[in-house]
Amino acid sequence: MSHHPIISPLRHTLITGDKTYHDITEDICAPSEKVPSTAWVIAFILSVTVLGFGVFCILWTIWMGIGTWNLNRTIGWGWDITNFVWWIGIGHAGTLISAILLLFRQKWRTGVNRAAEAMTIFAVMCAGLFPLIHMGRLWLGFFIFPYPNTRGPLWVNFNSPLLWDVFAISTYFTVSLLFWYTGLVPDLATLRDRSKGLRRKIYSFVAFGWTGSAKHWQRFESLSLILAGIATPLVLSVHTIVSFDFATSVIPGWHTTIFPPYFVAGAIFSGFAMVLTLMIITRKVLKLEDYITMQHIESMNKVIVLTATMVGVAYLTELFISWYSQYPYEQFAFYNRATGIYFWSYVGMMGCNVLVPQIFWVEKYRRNITLTFFMSIFINIGMWFERFVIIVTTLARDYLPSSWSYYVPTWVEIGIYIGTFGLFFTLYLLFTRVAPVVAIAEVKSILKTSGSQYTGVVNRKAVDYKEAAVEADHVHVGHEHH
């Protein structure tokens, strides 16, 4: 049997513009080899300013105390944990694209995996800030590390999902970073080979002496697969454990068994929305439309409609089972979510996460960039509302009506949240300057099967799939009979 690939005539092109290998190198290296554009400079200044304000708010919290937030005895978790879960969730798409889609050999991942992985790392950094700041006194972070200690019998609480979170997220961060960097090495070597002087010295150092020999590639491939194999259960474990933070409790509305897979689905959902937001801007600004094509956007929109529906099934499941349980507190928790003081956040959650994304069942809308851009922002608002509903709405109405409360954030809490956007975009903008935003080597690997000169309706004649199929069948029959 010959292994020359036969491509279905219905399969879309993933690299447009009839690129050659050389074109790919030139196009993708270009953004990091030129003087930054005015747009980049303005965006960077803006991001750093916002980051500065965030740092100020964090320092304000630490200096003045956690009392500068509006948390109270009833609502002990507010914007802080909402933002934490939201950012962690956003990180998930990167690992899904880079690891799970690698295991499934999905070719379209090559256009977006690099940026998505970078986004994962930055999002996890933003997320990690919140539990630390929430301690009020930052140095208490010391006590979350379990090591043979001088504190006598005092250990961290191994029974607490909050501690499992520490392990899960730090492991996840480490593996994501390794995975991202491994993928970067061949591309950094490409940049090194194109540069001179100090720039060359720096890229030489970070490229680890990559020469592109067969041995290097072989090791690269095995390492990628191993890391993908490790990252896949890790990405599931992270949001699973985040969901355990809630679901191990006996709080009505939190204690429900569907939380783990539903949190993971929601995380991938919001992560893909954020990837779309970033990619739609990036491809335009860095002129990468030939590599991040309509087909990539459509594929991501399919993942969006899939995960939106999964999240929808989960929302309706927990709503239904709360009634079915015949447990009055559980029933009240959901009644309160839908009709209580924070009803608007429930409406926002259902609307943005379940109802509106259903438009993506229609191909025309999946391939509409403007619409996709607005949807991606909608979804991230919706997913923020989901966490707000779970955390604040539930806590605001606890078992004792006398302690029922209402919560609005202070400027400090809002400032820290805005500040994390500053951090996120500062890092992302720096990333677009120093490393190729699209994985050069990986895109090259799919050129012969997904490049526009080889695929698509125009080239249908080039791959007469049916004759090939019949031929392959004959060849096989011949073999089997001997």
Place this chain on the structure above:
Amino acid sequence: MNQFTFTGREKMVLMFFMALGAICLAATYFVEPATMVVMNHGHEETVSTHHMRFWSNFLQNVVFFLGMAFTAMFGYCAFITAYGGWFSGMKRLWEAYALWMGVGLIMMLILIAGVWMHWHHLYHWNAHGVTDINDPHYDEIIAGKAPFLNKYWYTFATLICVGVYVFITMRIRSLSVAEDNGVKGDYSYHNKMRGWMAAFLPWGAFTSAILIWQWMMSVDAHWYSTMYAWNVTASFFVGLLSMTVLMLIYLKSRGYFVYVTENHMHDIGKYLFGFSVFWTYTWFSQYMLIWYSNNGEETIYFLTRRDQYPILFYGNLVLNFALPFLILIRNSSKRKFGTIGLVAAITFFGHWFDMFYLIKPGALINIAGSNDAATALGSVTGYALPGLLELGTFLGFTAMFIYFTFSKLSEAALAPTNDPYIGESVTHHVI
């Protein structure tokens, strides 16, 4: 060898096992004593068994095979919607499985009739007087659930949900067969199929949970878990993948599906591995969250199973997690037919065993009258472990399912030569 012929010998062997299954199933109707003595609230009580062993066996097998057929359709739709080119070469097999839903629906009609005629006591919510406040058997919780747990809704939801599955499946099947004889390069059939498939996915996703709650979870009428439906669906899907592996190995040995190679088996193996892990994930999440929060109304479910039926409880995890996980984790074991066939045989039985684990303890409680009474009974034949009659019934249902699959396979070409992805499928190559 593009046309499957269902040989007389195969028919005879399968008929033999179907007859064996029928005899075993019928035997469970008669061998179970009509009454048993239980200790309820400190005094002895004689209760009717309502032929529970027979009915619970019937429910277990009907639901398991119907569920596998449903996941075949769901997986098929998902693969095609997601441009899964590798799959096209074996799509006829999954079409044949999916068509079983029609047979499954007819079998469900027997269970529905049983609900109306009170032939069985699978569902305590269907017992006389449980929703009547003036009745001594009044059960406040079940009365509260009555808008969902009642014979009207049970009938209606089953007919509508499964009816639509069957309808869409038949539409897709006829388009798929018509495509074979269509003009070369005409993808209008394929595009129409995609439309039906896109409709099936959300409909199937939302409604399958409803069916699983009322068919299976409501056997334990008080207990509830939001994870239950996803856990059971994962179980069905692993059962289906295992069946597919075994079937392909057999059909290839007969010279069919030559273009389905170890590369395709590798991909099925990845799914088998992945969904075995996913099943375990849902199992563990459900168990751990209930164990951790230690709420008696929820823990009772696992407490009964873990303490009363340790072989079911731990055996389930060994068969469906430990063995497939350890054996399939290597790439090479997914590509060796002997190895993956062994795993598939284990998990196929394993997920049938999972259904047994889910349904039987609750069924025994329903005849004993309470959890304590059921516990006091100890190991009851046909409930604590699958007995020979249960295994015979399982073989009978499997034979019937295979018989149906073979007869559907013989009705269309094995390789859909006009499928737009068939070229990708026959040259599919992993590693």
